[in-house]
Amino acid sequence: MKVLLVNGSPHKEGCTYTALTAVADSLAAEGIETQMFWIGTKPLPGCIACKTCVQKKLCAFDDKVNDFLNIAGDFDGFVFGTPVHWAAAGGAITSFLDRAFYADVCGGGNRFLLKPAAAICSARRAGTTATWDQLNKYFGLMQMPIITSRYWNMVHGATPDQVKQDLEGMQVMRILGKNMAWFLKCREAGEKAGIAPPKQEAVSFTNFIRE
Numbered sequence: 001m002k003v004l005l006v007n008g009s010p011h012k013e014g015c016t017y018t019a020l021t022a023v024a025d026s027l028a029a030e031g032i033e034t035q036m037f038w039i040g041t042k043p044l045p046g047c048i049a050c051k052t053c054v055q056k057k058l059c060a061f062d063d064k065v066n067d068f069l070n071i072a073g074d075f076d077g078f079v080f081g082t083p084v085h086w087a088a089a090g091g092a093i094t095s096f097l098d099r100a101f102y103a104d105v106c107g108g109g110n111r112f113l114l115k116p117a118a119a120i121c122s123a124r125r126a127g128t129t130a131t132w133d134q135l136n137k138y139f140g141l142m143q144m145p146i147i148t149s150r151y152w153n154m155v156h157g158a159t160p161d162q163v164k165q166d167l168e169g170m171q172v173m174r175i176l177g178k179n180m181a182w183f184l185k186c187r188e189a190g191e192k193a194g195i196a197p198p199k200q201e202a203v204s205f206t207n208f209i210r211e
Contacts, residue, residue, distance in 0.1 A: 001184045002033045004075040008082040008093030010041050015122040016081040018160040019173050023079055026177025039064050044095040047102050057107030065099045073111040077180055081120045087127030089134050097138050114197055116183050117144040118176055120153040128154035149176040
């Protein structure tokens with residue numbers, strides 16, 4: 001079993017990375033393989049609804065989003081980390097998730113269907129709960145079971161060393177890894193026992209305009 005940890009911070013080994021590493025260590029202790037994926041610092045344009053992904057199953061903008069989509073199907077679970085900017089997820093990770101999940105849905109890829117996901121947030125002081133809520137909405141729409149910890153998945157600090165001093169936050173990250181591992185093992189046991197995933201229905205798009 002493998003979990004992909006997505007670092008949505010512009011700092012490759014900053015506060016968000018520090019929190020993700022704690023999750024990774026906890027998963028490793030439970031026998032779960034992990035890989036870190038950094039979205040980088042190059043500009044990530046937002047989705048332009050061009051629908052190229054319907055045919056290509058990838059995004060029209062060939063950047064880190066497509067790099068992610070090309071490997072996402074090989075993983076059993078996901079943890080997405082972001083710093084808090086203006087009491088919300090950073091602009092880069094927002095564009096990244098908008099395009100990655102939209103391309104998967106429109107392309108019929110099912111890379112994420114029923115795979116567990118978790119969001120973690122890093123802030124100096126505030127805005128974490130709003131950011132956590134924001135990211136969890138992606139998983140709800142993608143039918144991804146949301147993994148939680150003992151407290152909301154957040155750490156506090158302006159530097160990696162300060163984050164490590166957030167003892168409760170670091171504990172939250174460790175427990176999150178344990179909970180993710182438990183869920184993955186339960187899912188594997190269910191599959192071995194012959195429990196089939198729910199049958200998917202065709203999407204019924206409905207708006208509220210009647211002519």
